[in-house]
Amino acid sequence: MTDLSTDARLTGPRLAACPACDVAPLAARQAASARAQPRGDVILSLPTIHCAACIADVERALKAMPGVRSARVNLTLRRVTIDAPGMEAEALIPVLDAAGYEAHELDPGALSATAADRQGRDILMRIGVAGFAMMNVMILAVSVWSGAEDATRDLFHWIQAAIALPTIAFSGQPFFKSAWRALRAGRLNMDVPISLALILASGISLYETWQGGDTAWFDGVVMLCFFLLIGRYLDYRSRAVARSAAEELTALEVPRATRLEGGAEAVVPVAELGPGDLILVRPGGRIPADGTVAEGMSEVDRSLLTGETIPVVAGPGMALSAGEVNLTGPLTLRVSTAGRDTTLSRLTELVASAESARTRYTTLAERASRLYAPVVHLVAFTTFLGWLAGTGDVRLAINIAAAVLIITCPCALGLAVPAVVTVASGRLFRRGLLIKDGTALERLAEARVAVFDKTGTLTLGTPRLADPEALPEAARPVARALAGASSHPLSRALAAALGDVVPAPVEELREVPGRGVEGFWQGRRVRLGRADWLGVEDEGHEQASWLSLGQGVPIRLAFHDSLRPGAEEAVAGLRAAGMRVILLSGDGPGPVGDIAARLGIAEWQAGIDPEGKAAVIRRLQAEGAGSVLMVGDGLNDTVALAAADVAISPASALDAARAASDIVLIGRDLAPVADGVTTARASRNRIRENFGISFGYNIIAVPIAILGFATPLMAALAMSLSSITVTLNALRLR
Amino acid sequence: MEVLVFLIPVSLALGGLGLAGFIWSLRNRQYDDPKGDAERVLNTEFDERPPQD
CATH class of the missing domain: 3.40.1110.10 (Calcium-transporting ATPase, cytoplasmic domain N)
Incomplete structure (x- = not known):
């Protein structure tokens, strides 16, 4: 615990935007004096708190300390934010330890919670406005449906318009913006038909109101907006939860370096390094600071920084940058720049490229919208042409086309995926699986083969x-x-x-x-x-x-070496789920065969080098054995983890391996892997069922709308019923 | 139907009151820690005191 906080003592108030940023104490001191903060916030992670008494204990203990202005526990995030100008986490952690609570320092800069919070609050605000408008418009609409006529109806339509139009202009912005981005890039996404339906239906309703007509769709438009925003919020929430948990993993890793001091090795925080220091970088470790190689030969993986997949040979005199991964041999590095700016920009790049690494996968939702958007437009446009040709009445044709757009609008489709993903990732998080990537769940559901590494994955890796x-x-x-x-x-x-x-x-x-x-x-x-x-x-x-x-x-x-707890359950569970389980290890046949026999794994290969593992995975994929799940933790697994369709690594894994995987196991137990596969498959089925429900409703409603029999009441009923059905179906996963 | 002249503004005002309340609660960061707030009700200490200087 104390070692986690050592760098805080050395750097003063943490202002850095990332753990590795304040490389030089000098730079940190300069920055601290340049940007004197009115608040001295320290954020501590409290993994063990769970109840009202814990909150009271922690806050009481902290507030009793002189110099602490305020302390506020956030139980949802299991963190405490302490406002104590001039105090360091090092002084605060022992107090909590004494009170019986484990505490780790978190880097406030690494937790970019504020920006994400603002986005979430923004969507919530739009939901609130849409909800308010929906209720009021609905009250007025119900009286129109129940027979209000003439001047009363017109008055009600005008009031509806006065509420609905500003609401659409405000609450519909996320859809309009996304649709505009898609159109400018020459693509069609789900938001294009949504925006078109919102704008066209609002426009036609306004025109009808002005003309004293009897049909206005204001209630349907606002309701559509409300339900779709809820889907959008759920989607945002599950991303934000995964991101903040991943950020927490990063923020916990206070970076250290092995410094050579007159032949002896000393592990020091990166912040303590200064230009000219000699540091030792072991194979598999990330290079902690920019520098030139003083001694040693190795290969360096720069893929996280540049996207190059072929390792670069590094020898004496070569300049290396923080964030690269040393692969084969130990390197002695002379630190050159320890400035925060260079490292900061690199780390930003690193995060960006790590996020875009596995984005080529097309999700079920994307496939559905790719199919759906053109069909909707085509159907609405054909309806318009058909009615125009049949009756010659432009106003009637536009009215019916707008009805088709409102009826087909993917209200339930917008909820179909986010509702399921929210429920499924919440369930997996409770079991100890942290989903790092939005599409990981679907890719996991498709996996047919599970490839395990032995050392450190099936076994504890602490021989x-x-x-x-x-x-x-x-x-x-x-x-x-x-x-x-x-x-x-x-x-x-x-x-x-x-x-x-x-x-x-x-x-x-x-x-x-x-x-x-x-x-x-x-x-x-x-x-x-x-x-x-x-x-x-x-x-x-x-x-x-x-x-x-x-x-x-x-x-x-x-x-x-001992088996990791839950390894037997994980393997048995995967086999019960009908998966082919393969064990690949760089170890000798003796121990590998032994472990395979104990776990009942029939297919195993020993003595495989890193490229061999990736080659086996690529061969499995080429042979049509199905998607491959790779579970591994080490340097020798990173190539295989990246080659597999979906990758899981334990929290104890090498940072390079964790960066290459989509799902991180939080605990020591391996059993959640099997749970993960069954939950992922169940959630994929739920998503498909949800698509089925919303398509089924369209199949019934679309012909009615095309024939011109659709009423605003029908649209409102169908929309709310399908949205509720879809949400309830998703909740069955819990 | 003259009663509508009162009823409609009243219903809109009530709804608007609800909306204003919701926006106020959002601005006051009341959705930041739903789990913690649920537990804090059970706390016997008054913990919402203003910051001490």
């Missing part, structure tokens, strides 16, 4: 060295040096087991992905890695790593 005594005293410094250069779980376990050993000076340390680490020590090539790489046969059954000192027989290091 322990089985027998430290098996390692001779003389080999320990070399083993420590080799293990320290890798972020592979076995290496970490080995490094942890040899924590008190001083590493030997091994040169040219290099991680070969999927194989191991090698280097030169006393002129000999030393290797730590998989058996087949070291040219030996592994007879054992458990996980093992081999250490070669360049002479003599390689030493076998056995590790214990």
Whole structure:
């Protein structure tokens, strides 16, 4: 807990827009003095609060502190905002700890809640206005339906117009704007027929009112607007919830770097780095600050920054930027720019490209609207032409065409998807699955094959060295040096087991992905890695790593690993859902076969390198085995995670893996994966049923409208009934 | 039907009152923490005091 807050002590009030932004304490101090804040807001995440007593405890404890002006808990977001000028989170967290509440510092800049809040409030306001107008217009409309005539009817129509027209102008703006954007780009979206119906029906109703006619559609127009705005709000809400949870994951990750201080390694917050510092970047880690390579050879993945998918070779002298991912070998970096501006702009780019990574998928809603929009326009226009040709009466023809547009307008369609997605993602969030991407649920529903990684996914990925005594005293410094250069779980376990050993000076340390680490020590090539790489046969059954000192027989290091809780349920659940489960691992056949047998996975492959995993996935997709779900956590899974149709990673995964996946498992338990698949499939069925309901209603109503028998009362009834049916159908998912 | 002269303005005014109330509650950020507000009712302490300087 205290380590999470260390950088706050060093940087002063957090003004940065992102965790990695305040790279230099100098820059942070300058910014702090330049922009003195009237409020000293500190935001803490409180994952364990749940009741009224918790709120009271937390607020009481904080307000009792001198210097705290106010503290307000938000239970919905599980956060507390503290207004305490000049105070740091470091001073506040122990107070909450003492009161029995776990607290983590959140970066206020990383939580762009204000902008999102404003958007949500804006839609709510439009809903409120539309709701008010709908009720009042409906009261007047009911009296017209029940037989008001002549002057009374005209008066009621005029009052309806006076309420409805400003309402449409205000509440209809989201639809008009979106339709205009689509039209300018030469596309048709669902908002084009909606906007057309709103404008045409309002126009024709106004004309009829002016002419003293007996039909006005003001009630239908306002009602349409109201229901569609509710759909829009639900859609916005589910996106906002996913985004704020994802932001919280980022905000929690207070970035750290491994700084080399006279040969010793020290983990320091990124904010403490200054130009000229030497930092060590392990394979799989994101480069924390801009700098040039001082030592080491590696490959660097720049795809998150530039979109290049081919890794770039990095060697001494090469300039690297914060946010790139170091792939194969440890690099020593000399920090060059630690300025906030460069890093800030890069991180913005990073977020943008991560968001647009998997946008090519067409959702059910998009497919429906692509089919729907032209058909609606065609039907309305044909109706207009037909009536014009039949009667020669332009006013009647326009009236009936407007009725067709109002009747076919996708009122229930607008609710069909958002209502289901809101209910489904709420249910999954309660079970511990965080949906990062709007289309992830649909892609998950289509998955037919589940591919699992073993280490860190099906197992906990925190192996322990089985027998430290098996390692001779003389080999320990070399083993420590080799293990320290890798972020592979076995290496970490080995490094942890040899924590008190001083590493030997091994040169040219290099991680070969999927194989191991090698280097030169006393002129000999030393290797730590998989058996087949070291040219030996592994007879054992458990996980093992081999250490070669360049002479003599390689030493076998056995590790214990335990299954992740819920792994059995997840695999059984996926098989029950009719999915093909495959286990792909870079590990040896012994441990992989062992785990596969324990979980009842028939198809497994061991000793696969990262490209091999992606190749297996691409082959499955090409063979027509169906969409592929990849569940993985490591550096060696990122290619496969990106290649799969939908990807899930545990919260403990490497940040590169989490960035490549659509869904993040919040807890340690793996069982929600199976839940996720069944819920996703159920929600896809609900969406289809909802489309069926709204199309079914159109099939009955459209002929009536085309024949000119539609009345405003019919439109109002059908619209509200179909919207309620669709919403109730979505709620069945809960 | 002369009563309509009163009834319609009255009904509009009442509806408008509701709308104004809704907009006021929105502006006052009353929808920011629905779960917390539901729980705060059970709190015996008066926690809405103005900020102390």
